[in-house]
Amino acid sequence: MTDALNSFLFSTPAMSRVFSPEAQLRAMARFEWALTCALENSGLAEHGSASALEPLLNAEFLDLDSLQRDARDAGNIAIPFLRQLTSAVEKRSEGASRAIHLGATSQDVLDTALALQLRNAGSMLDSSIEQLENALAKQVRAHAGTILAGRTWLQPGPPTTLGLKLAGTLAALRRNRERLRAALYQASVLQFGGAVGTLAALGNAGKEVSAELTRILNLREPELPWHTQRDRVVEVVQVLALLTGSLAKFARDIALLMQAEVGEASEGGSECRGGSSTMPHKHNPVACAAVVAAHARMPGLVSTMLYAMPQEHERGLGLWQAEWEIVQETFCIAAAELEYSISIAEGLQVNAARMEANLDDLLGVTMSEAVSAALAQKIGRSAAHALLRDASDRAIREKRHLGSVLKQTPQILDHLTSEAIDRLMDPRTYLGSAQRFIENVLGDSDAHR
Amino acid sequence: MTDALNSFLFSTPAMSRVFSPEAQLRAMARFEWALTCALENSGLAEHGSASALEPLLNAEFLDLDSLQRDARDAGNIAIPFLRQLTSAVEKRSEGASRAIHLGATSQDVLDTALALQLRNAGSMLDSSIEQLENALAKQVRAHAGTILAGRTWLQPGPPTTLGLKLAGTLAALRRNRERLRAALYQASVLQFGGAVGTLAALGNAGKEVSAELTRILNLREPELPWHTQRDRVVEVVQVLALLTGSLAKFARDIALLMQAEVGEASEGGSECRGGSSTMPHKHNPVACAAVVAAHARMPGLVSTMLYAMPQEHERGLGLWQAEWEIVQETFCIAAAELEYSISIAEGLQVNAARMEANLDDLLGVTMSEAVSAALAQKIGRSAAHALLRDASDRAIREKRHLGSVLKQTPQILDHLTSEAIDRLMDPRTYLGSAQRFIENVLGDSDAHR
Amino acid sequence: MTDALNSFLFSTPAMSRVFSPEAQLRAMARFEWALTCALENSGLAEHGSASALEPLLNAEFLDLDSLQRDARDAGNIAIPFLRQLTSAVEKRSEGASRAIHLGATSQDVLDTALALQLRNAGSMLDSSIEQLENALAKQVRAHAGTILAGRTWLQPGPPTTLGLKLAGTLAALRRNRERLRAALYQASVLQFGGAVGTLAALGNAGKEVSAELTRILNLREPELPWHTQRDRVVEVVQVLALLTGSLAKFARDIALLMQAEVGEASEGGSECRGGSSTMPHKHNPVACAAVVAAHARMPGLVSTMLYAMPQEHERGLGLWQAEWEIVQETFCIAAAELEYSISIAEGLQVNAARMEANLDDLLGVTMSEAVSAALAQKIGRSAAHALLRDASDRAIREKRHLGSVLKQTPQILDHLTSEAIDRLMDPRTYLGSAQRFIENVLGDSDAHR
Amino acid sequence: MTDALNSFLFSTPAMSRVFSPEAQLRAMARFEWALTCALENSGLAEHGSASALEPLLNAEFLDLDSLQRDARDAGNIAIPFLRQLTSAVEKRSEGASRAIHLGATSQDVLDTALALQLRNAGSMLDSSIEQLENALAKQVRAHAGTILAGRTWLQPGPPTTLGLKLAGTLAALRRNRERLRAALYQASVLQFGGAVGTLAALGNAGKEVSAELTRILNLREPELPWHTQRDRVVEVVQVLALLTGSLAKFARDIALLMQAEVGEASEGGSECRGGSSTMPHKHNPVACAAVVAAHARMPGLVSTMLYAMPQEHERGLGLWQAEWEIVQETFCIAAAELEYSISIAEGLQVNAARMEANLDDLLGVTMSEAVSAALAQKIGRSAAHALLRDASDRAIREKRHLGSVLKQTPQILDHLTSEAIDRLMDPRTYLGSAQRFIENVLGDSDAHR
Secondary structure (H helix, E strand, C coil), rough: CCCCCCCCHCCCHHHHHCCCCCHHHHHHHHHHHHHHCCCCCCCCCCCCCCHHHHCCCCCCCCHHHHHHHHHHHHHCEEEEEEEEHHHHHHCCCCCCCHCCCCCCHHHHHHHHHHHHHHHHHHHHHHHHHHHHHHHHHHHHHHHHCCCCEEEEEEEEEEEEHHHHHHHHHHHHHHHHHHHHHHHHHHHHHHCCCCCCCCCHHHHHHHHHHHHHHHHCCCCCCCCCCEEEEEEHHHHHHHHHHHHHHHHHHHHHHHHCCCCCCCEEEEEECCCCCCCCCCCCCCCCCHHHHHHHHHHHHHHHHHHHHHHHCCCCCCCCCHHHHHHHHHHHHHHHHHHHHHHHHHHHHHHHHCCHHHHHHHHCCCCCCHHHHHHHHHHHHHHHHHHHHHHHHHHHHHHHHHHHCHHHHHCCHHHHHHCCHHHHHHHHCCCHHHCCCCCHHHHHCCCCCCCCC | CCCCCHHHHCCCCCHHCCEEEEEHHHHHHHHHHHHHHHHHHHCCCCCCCCHHHHHHHHCCCCHHHHHHHHHEEEEEHHHHHHHHHHHHHHHCCHHHHCCCCCCCCCCCCHHHHHHHHHHHHHHHHHHHHHHHHHHHHHHHHHCHHHHHEEEEEEEEEEEEEEEHHHHHHHHHHHHHHHHEEEEEHHCEEEECCCCCCCCHHHHHHHHHHHHHHHHHCCEEECCCCCCCEEEHHHHHHHHHHHHHHHHHHHHHHHHHHHHCCCCCEEEECCCCCHHHHCCCCCCCHHHHHHHHHHHHHHHHHHHHHHHHHCCCCCCCCCCHHHHHHHHHHHHHHHHHHHHHHHHHHHHCCCCCCHHHHHHHHHHHHHHHHHHHHHHHHHHHHHHHHHHHHHHHHHHHHHCCHHHHHHHHHHHHHHCCCCHHHHCCCHHHCCCCCHHHHHHHHHHCCCCCC | CCCCCCCCHHCCHHHHCCCHHHHHHHHHHHHHHHHHHHHHHHCCCCCCCCHHHHHHHHCCCCCHHHHHHHHHHHHHHHHHHHHHHHHHHHEEEEEEEEHHHCCCCCHHHHHHHHHHHEEEEEEEHHHHHHHHHHHHHHHHHCCCCCCCEEEEEEEEEEEHHHHHHHHHHHHHHHHEEEEEEEEHHHHHCCCCCCCCCCHHHHHHHHHHHHHHHHHCCEEEEECCCCCCCHHHHHHHHHHHHHHHHHHHHHHHHHHHHHCCCCCCEECCCCCCCCCCCCCCCCCCCCCHHHHHHHHHCCCCCHHHHHHCCCCCEEEEECCCHHHHHHHHHHHHHHHHHHHHHHHHHHCEEEEEHHHHHHHCCCCCHHHHHHHHHHHHHHHHHHHHHHHHHHHHHHHHHCCCCHHHHCCCCCCHHHHCHHHHHCCCCCCCCCCHHHHHHHHHHCCCCCCCC | CCCCCCCCHHHHHHHHHHHHHHHHHHHHHHHHHHHHHHHHHHHCCCCCHHHHHHHCCCCCCCCHHHHHHHHHHHHHHHHHHHHHHHHHHHHHCCHHHHHHHHCCHHHHHHHHHHHHHHHHHHHHHHHHHHHHHHHHCCCCCHCCCCCCEEECCCCEEEEEEEHHHHHHHHHHHHHHHHHHHHCCCHHHHHCCCCCCCCCCCCCCCCCHHHHHHHHCCCCCCCCCCCCCCHHHHHHHHHHHHHHHHHHHHHHHHHHHHHHCCCCEECCCCCCCCCCCCCCCCCCCHHHHHHHHHHHHHHHHHHHHHHHHHCCCCEEEHHHHHHHHHHHHHHHHHHHHHHHHHHHHHHHEEEEEEHHHHHHHHHCCCCHCCCCHHHHHHCCCHHHHHHHHHHHHHHHHHHHCCCCHHHHCCCHHHHHCCCCCCHHHHHHHHHHCCHHHHHHHHHCCCCCCC
């Protein structure tokens, strides 16, 4: 807010531009111009009014300092904005100045400007998600058969593949992208209701002007003004938080795989990334940390949007204002998080040998389930589970491979041959439906190479 | 959680039953029975296994005390549940007991049980929303023309109608109902992946068993297991919070209208509702307070769900567990809030005379916009605004009606006749598109009487 | 964050300066200079090193653009900051440059700079709280005897005084001020631990350098470095949220009293404050809304700080970064909220006549408790309560004054004379300990005039 | 709330008892009894009234079902509670029944009962924290010299000791214990203000009754009633969240050390803890997960408490009610989290050999800082850092020990002998002030063995 020093973590230059003061003021100018157009078309503004506003669409006529100073007494920026706009138009056309903002209220211009900004911001995020999906799909395909230990409770379990792991993120990402499109579609609505949402100042021309305004701005027309019904805007922010949550899960996993003691994958990135001010050997997972940091801020921001929903009567006291910085913050955070995620996904360095070595180092105990499942069909799940639990404990205690322990356990040998044990202990044979799941996500059948 | 004393505010008996321990255990038993059916159909469980589980579907065989005690060491209730289930089945059929839970993991049974519970809970909420929509639609229709002051910043503005006010809530409610249906459709998915999401324990029968299990439970089959991809569940909770937010806005408005100094509406309710322990004259807005209280708890709960999203690898460390009580809490809170909202909407008492009187008491200043708008077309918005601002100030200062002030203001009389002023000052003529907006929401044209 | 347009609501210029990029970089330069001093004093930096850094204390040597660009790869601004600092010092003294940052890690400079900023920001808030306390104390004193209806559940109850109402805020404010001082005292600690918190790079000189550094910066020395023990910083933010919560309660009450239908008090403010873009007659409670808006953002920010506590090992992955913008945001929000609160408290306009008139308009029913209490001593609380409830209902139904109803109720007259009823119905006689409570808060006995 | 199935994670039996319906009702009965005592002592209740209430202190006379049913209309449980209490007392002494609740309001009994419960709950937590402190102090002492890699960004750094790591948690715990005591002291205040906080129903006896009531309940007397000034209660909840945050940091670290690939420590626990339903070999960090899960719920709960602060006028509309279940939930969660943390701390299994082996496996690169620091004194920090960065990269790339790389690097050998390199590469020599920091925390000098 006041400190751009750390904005490298929580925004991107492009998204910051979408929500810059200038961009917001341009969106506001655009609303007022479009309103004048609509009024002119309806005969409520004199001919030529709209063209008097056109040169002001770039918002450069505004004096930002006085605008912000005046906002303190006005309670919002729309009031001083309109004062400056009216005065600028007056100089060009007294007639045009008379129709400015006719029928509208401060919140109409602010909310519609927001709708315009959301649309821009949303399509920017949409492209980023697509880029990330492509990068992930490529990795899923490339690593559909790259075996590593599945891990639950931060403990190793049976094998899975890196492709399947990443496919989970890819599928979540697609759901989030669809949610974002749906939410943005819902939120791309005009706000135009006048002082208390009746458009009374337009008499019976409200319908016509509203329809025309909607058309000009290429938005959708709501059933009725929604000044204090904020669900559509809140929904957009909620979807962003789902998105950042899915990304944080992805980044957290990579950071865990990147631990020196695990060493199975690494976020890659430029040569100079991740150095330490003190430790010459360090390659820190900077992008992963940025993604985790970004998501950590979203739940609180979403909660504020929800808290702010019960806005009183036709315009709330304070809760609407509470939304203002949050909406843009969440878009900026999501944009930054996507950018960092793309860099992780595109630059991902995979150490398949280490994955295999880690599985070996675990003395085969992660395969205990495979043997247990095979045995269960003969002696029941409970008995099989108990036998394998004992054998695994012994393998760990005696630092021996589970296979070798099993081959010396009579109760096992009663049911499984030595060859069967070897086959069961091979991670490659114990991937079940992994491949099918990957194909489901990729939507093709050439996933495996 | 530990105190049911205040559950009258935060749950309903019916919703509490959906999430009772017994109901959850029944849903878990149902998963295991369905899995055995699917395994039997696939030849992975011996013939007759499923029928051995059928008598246990009511979950009455379980010893809850030992289940909870054992859960402490196990980390979840699924493990002791399965132990007790297996032992109960063993007594009936040793063969059937062998196939129990085959291929599945604890989270499979817990998440799928949740999906089943969500569906029940969701359809219960859906009915309640429908009931509330009907009650609101009736009030919107009845009060389409009931005029009261619009209010912004808790200050009176131009007139609106109670019908339009309530139509805003009705429209939001419909959006939320649609969102809830969509989110529940998304969340009605099977969870079935085994230890690490590969269904490896089923070899290449995973696909068949999974499809069959989905069919039996009448759920949808996901592209891949979603143990640590929680977006669908979080989305459901987010939608509940949007719903409670819309309801809180409604209740907050009614409570404000119910202030003795306003006295325009009242939540109604039973004779004995809202008494005070000390103040004999009090009729407290108990239902409104309950709705406000309930929503106040949702943002924090949503934030926890979002915070819990980055679950590690194939099963998280603690964050999944953090969801457990939240999901049911949010459904219970939403159910209670809907019930209280229905009682408000159905019992709403409207004092139209007081609404009119309040408008009168405001000395007509709330009509200043109407005059200003009429004047603006002649002398421009700024000049008109300034004139009316002065006149309104004078009306208030001198406690005179704005109309009378205006009729003595030469700059006004230059442009408006006394009759025009009277007409402009009549709230009935200054409702703009209110009627049309109401029709949009009601979807009919007989809104107005 | 990216949009300063609305910063008029969520910061003050003075507080923004405390947390400006420049101020943070100066605080960081100050840490490095102080460290060089300490090292020099301990013989670990060559003589004259510190004086080589002195001219750089204003941080003007820094190239902010490249600093931010490099931060993206580094993961924090400390690394590029140190690079630029070292290069600037090298130009002056190669010897001095060698000792820069010796023994320290990025987080040492960032956290200690934060401690220095917190101290400045805290003392600024402290002054503002004092100013607000003074303003409130004055109003409490002035209105110790100004009678208005107490209100519960937004319904009128027995009388209280405006002085007592404000005294509650004053007392809360004092507690918050004390909490803030205590929390800032705790948080004014040096962070100095080196790479992993052992100060290993300083060998056995750690103790000496650390003590010296503490002395120079006039901070306190912690028992041990606290890189991933964030409780002190979180506590400060929590206290700010308590403060903003107390202020929001105050502002909310004033806004409610300011409703036209109540009209008992008003936030005052400049002539031009609170105008509407459409409604010429409006005087909006702009300051109250700003305070409410500001507090609405704090709970979410606090929750993020708490979420971010479980930082891994000796330096966390992402959660520390999540704190960065939050700490300053909360200080800026608190500063803005205090400024607006001061303007409300200092400019408060009280309409005592309206307070009295409102009590009268309520037909005396708010005095029902007084009569009920008197009666209870004769016929028991329940019976008295029931009698008064009936009488109040009748008064409201028949639009008669409660006193007149009571005087016609035989069961009342059995126990109370007409004069006793009149006396009991006088709000002035029913203020109980209000005066004493006010004196407790003001700490004097001249509260009443 | 409605589902006790998972309460094993989020409460303890003992803490659940403190906040059980029965315990709350007993605390409420205690307030009413104490009030009658105070009234009797002041001559406002007839002699013997208090003794008529004494047999009811166990709250067993209450019919909970009808109490909860009636609460729905009343809006709180105090009103039906008082009805039942009055009726029970009436049967014993009509005179005593007349004085029941005299001067008080519903919130007085509910808030004071809460204060009494908080005190019990707080002293229970205090004991648990003490037990945890003792367990941790023992481990700090035992492992003051147990060397392991420090880890930042989840990457290994220079060595630290397990004692120092745990000392950080111990110190934070002590701060939290002190905070809890201070907050509970502040919150142990009587609530007694009557309908609107003036104690008007007691005439001028308010002071005397209030003082006596305070004395009997052994609470503190506030300056004035605090019905809508909730800061003290919110502060208690905030402190609990700081506590759970510190515990979650501890548990998260242990869970990370417990990863099979790290294997340096383990949470211990009973034989049967942490088994998996599918994976026979698993020992899951169940207690760590429980601690992480519990903390994850606190930030949202704190945010609700903060959001609920702006309670209107003399009694809020809904926000007070929002607190009710939260306060007890947070105490229950904190109690569970402490219990699990104690089990971790007491049962902690440390694998010092693995710690050493892991350091070795890292090829000595974690010692790069030590060499860099030594070198920096000769060639400056930047040059030294660059040299070591290259050498570390080479060590990793060529899978050689950093020491061996360094000994073949001429620029290094110019300044350091082979023996110096060996000495610098020994983790034991590079612990800096670790020992001193531990002593600071333990407050003694026998920390090291």
